[in-house]
Amino acid sequence: MMNRLIIGLKQAGLRLTPQRVAICQVLAESKDHPTAMMIYHQLLPQFPTLSLATVYKTLHVLKSMGLVHALGDAGDGAEHFDADLTPHINLVCVRCHRVVDFDERLVHEIQHIVEQRSGYEVQGARIVYYGLCPDCRAAQRNGKESA
Incomplete structure (x- = not known):
């Protein structure tokens, strides 16, 4: 790379x-x-x-x-x-702002479905999920402000 x-x-x-x-x-x-x-x-x-x-x-x-x-x-x-330009999902923590990759085979399947149903040739995509990472979830459960 x-x-x-x-x-x-x-x-x-x-x-x-x-x-x-x-x-x-x-x-x-x-x-x-x-x-x-x-x-x-x-x-x-x-x-x-x-x-x-x-x-x-x-x-x-x-x-x-x-x-x-x-x-x-x-x-x-x-x-x-x-x-990393390979198809993958990004997970973003809304509290600590950490961004991690989540490799998932389904990304390829979703791209194929989109191409088949839309007629587009997909040249790139970005899938981002926002939420709380495990550390921030644990801190929240323990009543702390941030991890």
């Missing part, structure tokens, strides 16, 4: 700096659907001269090339990014 992102940056004419390669690595390895700010803070100790603008520009290029999905606001006012 990381190679796909790096090739995309090359095709966009961006220099492959160590910082941009690290941004691609974070995206490729992350299951957390990071925001630009999360990526920035994760890489800052390793790259003290990294600018937030570099993170945003890199993410924008990858998004515009269709190499990452932008999940939008998870209730925290920030755009979350996902480099």
Whole structure:
């Protein structure tokens, strides 16, 4: 997955700096659907001269090339990014704003049904469910504000 992102940056004419390669690595390895700010803070100790603008520009290029999905606001006012382009469901916690993937074979079946019944050739989809994650549900049961 990381190679796909790096090739995309090359095709966009961006220099492959160590910082941009690290941004691609974070995206490729992350299951957390990071925001630009999360990526920035994760890489800052390793790259003290990294600018937030570099993170945003890199993410924008990858998004515009269709190499990452932008999940939008998870209730925290920030755009979350996902480099996993395979069909899957995103689960968003409305309390702690965690975003996790839920792989489900039914996603493929739903896509097939939509194509058959609509005549569309589906080129992409986003299925997002909002609710409380197990940690926040437990905290709520225990009377706490958040996990």
